[in-house]
Amino acid sequence: MRLRGLEPPRPYGHKDLNLARLPIPPQARIERTHSRRGDPAVNLRGYTTQVGNRAMDNYMRVRAAFSRVLLILGLAASLATADDWPQFQGPTRTGSSVETGLARIWGERGPKILWTVDVGAGFAGAAVRDGQVYLLDRIGERQDVLRCVDLATGRELWTCAYDAPGTLPYAGSRQVATVDEKLVLAVGPFGHLNCFDRNTHKIVWSHHLVDDFKDPAIDDGQKPATRADKLARAQLPQWGMTQSPVLYNDVVIVGPQTQKVGLAAYDKSTGQLRWTSAYIGRNWYSHVSAYLTVLCGVDQVIMLAQPSDPEKSPANAPPAIISSTDPKTGRILWQAQTPRPYKIPIPQPLRIADDRLLITGGYGLGCLIVKARKEADNWSIDISGTNTIASHIQSPVLYNDHVYVQSHKEHGAANSGLVCLDLNGQFCWQTGSKLQFDFGSFLLADGLAFVMNGKNGELNLVDADPRGFKILGKAKVLDAEGGNVWAPMALSDGKLIIRDQHKMKCVEVRKP
Numbered sequence: 001m002r003l004r005g006l007e008p009p010r011p012y013g014h015k016d017l018n019l020a021r022l023p024i025p026p027q028a029r030i031e032r033t034h035s036r037r038g039d040p041a042v043n044l045r046g047y048t049t050q051v052g053n054r055a056m057d058n059y060m061r062v063r064a065a066f067s068r069v070l071l072i073l074g075l076a077a078s079l080a081t082a083d084d085w086p087q088f089q090g091p092t093r094t095g096s097s098v099e100t101g102l103a104r105i106w107g108e109r110g111p112k113i114l115w116t117v118d119v120g121a122g123f124a125g126a127a128v129r130d131g132q133v134y135l136l137d138r139i140g141e142r143q144d145v146l147r148c149v150d151l152a153t154g155r156e157l158w159t160c161a162y163d164a165p166g167t168l169p170y171a172g173s174r175q176v177a178t179v180d181e182k183l184v185l186a187v188g189p190f191g192h193l194n195c196f197d198r199n200t201h202k203i204v205w206s207h208h209l210v211d212d213f214k215d216p217a218i219d220d221g222q223k224p225a226t227r228a229d230k231l232a233r234a235q236l237p238q239w240g241m242t243q244s245p246v247l248y249n250d251v252v253i254v255g256p257q258t259q260k261v262g263l264a265a266y267d268k269s270t271g272q273l274r275w276t277s278a279y280i281g282r283n284w285y286s287h288v289s290a291y292l293t294v295l296c297g298v299d300q301v302i303m304l305a306q307p308s309d310p311e312k313s314p315a316n317a318p319p320a321i322i323s324s325t326d327p328k329t330g331r332i333l334w335q336a337q338t339p340r341p342y343k344i345p346i347p348q349p350l351r352i353a354d355d356r357l358l359i360t361g362g363y364g365l366g367c368l369i370v371k372a373r374k375e376a377d378n379w380s381i382d383i384s385g386t387n388t389i390a391s392h393i394q395s396p397v398l399y400n401d402h403v404y405v406q407s408h409k410e411h412g413a414a415n416s417g418l419v420c421l422d423l424n425g426q427f428c429w430q431t432g433s434k435l436q437f438d439f440g441s442f443l444l445a446d447g448l449a450f451v452m453n454g455k456n457g458e459l460n461l462v463d464a465d466p467r468g469f470k471i472l473g474k475a476k477v478l479d480a481e482g483g484n485v486w487a488p489m490a491l492s493d494g495k496l497i498i499r500d501q502h503k504m505k506c507v508e509v510r511k512p
Contacts, residue, residue, distance in 0.1 A: 095397030110475025115154025122172025125488030189240035205271030281305025362392030
């Protein structure tokens with residue numbers, strides 16, 4: 001499915017595609033009015049989405065976004081120093097770092113492996129703070145365990161395990177922990193939310209994102225009589241909980257996503273429940289983390305979720321719900337829908353300008369630009385996009401006023417490979433179908449992209465120059481036995497933390 005007037009992308013330097021200026025057919029709109037009073041009125045008439053009291057103005061040129069994104073650091077200033085990687089997608093959750101002094105040339109043997117540690121099967125990436133590496137690991141089918149190792153040596157400093165019996169498709173850990181000065185927050189694949197003390201190495205408080213939000217009127221312990229009864233109950237997503245906690249001031253925000261509760265915020269020190277939001281969609285197939293950002297000068301948490309029966313095929317699933325929530329109170333600020341079916345949200349949204357998000361996903365969604373406009377307490381949302389770019393698993397990355405997307409051909413994604421876009425959505429370059437990296441993760445720093453091949457464990461060093469794609473080096477750094485090298489990487493102090501299904505390694509990427 002293609003927006004009118006949109007042609008397929010071409011590799012290397014093609015400039016015709018402009019997400020921000022896509023034509024919006026007048027016969028194809030979704031109009032939604034949100035105000036303080038009453039429920040939103042919805043008129044579903046087609047493809048491109050317009051939300052507001054009146055038609056949106058044409059897009060103006062996007063201003064430089066990277067410097068504006070630094071404002072988000074004010075929301076989480078206590079998270080880290082510049083060379084830490086204390087949470088999913090790094091210091092600002094943009095997938096990039098301000099770290100410098102990284103090597104642009106590798107020798108014939110590739111970058112040096114500083115240390116290797118054994119880990120259980122899984123997909124959780126590391127978080128790094130103050131020279132300590134934190135990984136939520138899994139011990140067989142019995143327990144989750146938080147591991148803390150020394151960044152310089154790989155020496156295990158401490159562990160803390162808790163019981164979490166059960167099995168899941170694609171066994172093992174899932175998430176990246178979130179680390180501040182004193183605490184580590186982590187969500188296990190079976191819904192355990194734990195707060196660990198970095199000094200005592202013990203659990204300070206615990207909650208459960210399924211059990212704590214069961215409705216006694218629905219989850220009565222009896223076998224459900226109908227499929228509708230079964231779906232109404234609080235439950236784990238298909239592949240387990242895969243979200244990373246979000247810290248905002250003194251609260252930690254997560255997403256139970258039941259039929260009554262969307263997000264929940266806890267006091268990070270005591271675990272006391274501060275607020276819950278209204279319904280934002282279910283978690284049956286929602287595997288995306290909440291995203292803290294600032295749009296139109298307003299702090300907000302963005303979340304995607306599906307409202308439908310999980311047994312529907314991706315093509316027959318309804319649009320996903322995009323929700324914005326006030327992180328101070330849990331009040332829903334605005335909601336919209338994706339213009340195409342989106343059954344399984346996985347990649348995190350990405351703020352690319354003061355008033356815009358980029359959302360990408362597989363299963364036919366493609367790549368969207370979501371433009372927000374605020375007047376008094378009313379929000380207007382306009383969405384446009386293309387299905388010629390689509391990331392199935394990995395989140396998009398913002399670096400130096402450009403967006404990088406890892407688009408693999410399977411599961412309804414696109415065949416465009418690693419893609420570089422400007423902030424108007426125009427192609428700068430793409431690797432195309434001849435050079436893809438499976439579902440491997442990537443991050444950017446110091447003018448470089450570190451791109452993992454998710455199938456064979458080969459690490460690629462790529463010049464992040466928007467003027468053209470160039471591989472500067474490559475090395476097989478992981479055995480990748482069984483493939484599935486999908487875990488997010490982390491960068492701190494010139495050291496790249498990577499993992500496959502059996503080992504976690506530290507790679508020296510700093511200049512000699």
